[in-house]
Amino acid sequence: MRSILSAKKKGQLTLGDAPTVVLVVGLLFLVMATVALVGEKFGAAMPSDNSKTVVNETLTAVNSTAVTYVVNTQDTHCNYESFTVVAANNGSDVIPTTNYSVSSTGGLTATGTSEWNNTNWNATYSINYAGTACNVTLDLQTEIGNNTSIAGIVLTIALVGIVLTILMGVFLGVNKKASRI
Structure with a gap:
């Protein structure tokens, strides 16, 4: 069987x-x-060996010391680091560095004493990031x-x-x- x-x-x-x-x-x-x-x-583990400079990115109505205004390019790069502000202005006046703080994760935070609060800022900054493989x-x-x-x-x-x-x-x-x- x-x-x-x-x-x-x-x-x-x-x-x-x-x-x-x-x-x-x-x-x-x-x-x-x-x-x-x-x-x-x-x-x-990929090194952040690429760099990019963005000129005059508009940060709309910077008005709060509790809000970090994040730059747009952060989400499009891997191993994003070394955010460095080269210049910030509101169209006509250069905004001194004492009027904002910089976050290493890619953003600006206005200080409470900034005379440029409630205005649009243009930020020029540099970033380092890994490349396409990352x-x-x-x-x-x-x-x-x-x-x-x-x-x-x-x-x-x-x-x-x-x-x-x-x-x-x-x-x-x-x-x-x-x-x-």
Whole structure:
């Protein structure tokens, strides 16, 4: 008598195939986690060897000492650092450095005594940042981070599908054999 566990029909999984399929799916997710970890470490280790100078970026209605006015280019560069204000003016007058403080994360904060509060400022500044390779690793991290929940759902559905396929193959194989006797 042939064993149900070893019966092979085209497209049918047996109980003996389950560990192999689960191992392959597990290895796929292990590779994804490894790529995410290496990408994160690689992106963080990239030197900030590119620089850029932005001339006269408008900071609208600088009016509060509690608000840091962040420059626009910060979000488009990886390993953003070394924000340095070259000049600030309100169109006609140069704003002295005593009227604002500079944040290393890329922004200006007005001082309470600034006579240029409630006006638009034009800031000219320089930044250092890493290049395209750092942006690529950052994008990879973001995509993997955004799809982690989807990966869990896909893994669960795949495992349920494998179990159902094996169970259907086993029970349908038993019923067919029983009806032939």
